[in-house]
Amino acid sequence: MSGRGQGSIAGARGTRALLGLGVAGLLAVQSGCAATAMRGGEGTENPNLDRPAMSVTLDRDDITYLVADYLKSLEASPFWQDTIKTAPQPPVVTIWPIQNATTQHLDDQMLTLLSSIETSLVNTNRVRVVARSRQDELVQEIGVQHGSAFDPATAQRYGRQLGAQYFFTGKITSVDERLNNTRRVQYTLFLQVLDVETGLIRFQNEVSRSKAVKG
16 A cells, blocks of 8 residues: 555544544533533531522512511511500401512512511411412402502402401512612512501511612
């Protein structure tokens, strides 16, 4: 075989080898970039998976903090200590649809917020909370939109039909600020407790949570 023929064969083999290495490298890269699923939360290998902020949007950790902080103030208030805890039997309370007064679409977060408030109140064992399913039925009957502003006249009618003595109502607001490459959003949960019969405010408080992203 001539030197030219041997050179061609060697060149072909070299090309095939390089192609093989290229394919292997590509597969390795693709394998390394493949999405990895994982579980998080208590009892898993990633108990703190939900802790880091993924964005400036309100998340479950923020909601848990806001509700817990509000409830702490509520339970320490004279209204709770002198009226709720001394009542002959736990009073009936209901939650008016909380208003989303931010510029964001927070439909899922608002549902989570309502559920968190309801659960927290039930677990105090000091009040009886009207089930969300019953409240939703009545909301539809009287034509109240979820997230709508509180209307005293409608609320009084609503509360009486539910047999409630007190209303929890309020809104969540946000202040969105930007400076250079940093964006900060400050969320505030404002909640009141109103007497169904008189419309008087028995307790109110607001709690805040800030989130920021850089870059």
